[in-house]
Amino acid sequence: MTTIGHDQQVQTSSSSAPPLKKRTFSGIQPSGDIHLGNYLGAIRNWVRTQTEYDNIYCIVDLHAITLPIDPQELHQNIRRLAAIYLACGLDTRYCKLFVQSHVRQHAEASWILGCFTPMGWLNRMTQFKAKAGENQETVGAGIYMYPVLMACDILLYQTHLVPVGEDQRQHLELTRDLAQRFNHLYQQEVFTIPEPLIREVGARIMSLTDPTQKMSKTNPNPNSRINLLDDPKTIKQKIARATTDSLRLIRFDPERPGINNLLTIYEALTERSRQEIEAEFEGKGYGELKARLTEVVVATLEPIQRRYQEYMRDPAELEAILRAGADAVRPIAEATLQRMKDVIGLG
Secondary structure: OOOOOHHHHOOOOOOOOOOOOOEEEEEEOOOOOOEHHHHHHHHHHHHHHHHHOEEEEEEOHHHHOOOOOOHHHHHHHHHHHHHHHHHHOOOOOOEEEEEHHHOOHHHHHHHHHHOOOOHHHHHOOHHHHHHHOOOOOOOOOHHHHHHHHHHHHHHOOOOOEEEOOHHHHHHHHHHHHHHHHHHHHHOOOOOOOOEEEOOOOOOOOEOOOOOOOEOOOOOOOHHHOOEOOOOHHHHHHHHHOOOOOOOOOOOOOOOOHHHHHHHHHHHHHHOOOHHHHHHHOOOOOHHHHHHHHHHHHHHHHHHHHHHHHHHHOOHHHHHHHHHHHHHHHHHHHHHHHHHHHHHHOOO
């Protein structure tokens, strides 16, 4: 594979030929439960725009072992996550879905790039301090070095665009810095310099129990979120217990985070205007809003859950999809890794 620059990559050989799609990369860690906030804030937009890009989705199981995790749980989480993303609508005609550890080039390239990563750059990474907390002397080295592996995940595929939220911007900046440093050191365009992909902003869904905080899979309170695999009874109970206020007026209002959050979820799922929604609930109580929201959430998740169960009942098909994804991306990763070795003088 000949490595070429970003601008050259998207040009065509003929004015009548369609432009090549830019490549996007997303790494998804197989830990915790995917919830409604993940779906409305990101996954649904990925599905809607997937025909516009050459998409690579990697289940980053090597990242998952930076903290202790049960082996059987990890193995099962990988398959469950793949099934959920496929059930949500990711289409293998437009994306490649694979497991990180099935492509050995990630680990090999990470060691090489780690040798070119200044310690000072890693010391500035805020997520290490947040995850290690007071245990910085005892946690595994992987939690310190994983930003380098994350950079390799992206750079191996000559990625043009990386969808990022605020919590990942620092990692993308490190990726860009490492790519530029390596290219400059060897005076060759070994890596494409990735850019952040700012997609249409999905709904910002907040916790049901503390609507001043984002809905999160790490929140210890299971009532704070609606998981995509929750059954109708559980969904009803969680919405019924959701925080509101005592004003009783059903209006979009950021100053009333509880009711505003429930209306935001309803707006995102129904895709109706705020004026229509407020008119629908004019003179009605919170009980009616919660009942209607429950119906909409259940109706949205039912086909996702049905497709998820179909994938989980056919593990051979699921494994075939993941194997095909790894087979499709492996030559790209190997070409980049070999290019790294060549310019360094390895082998």
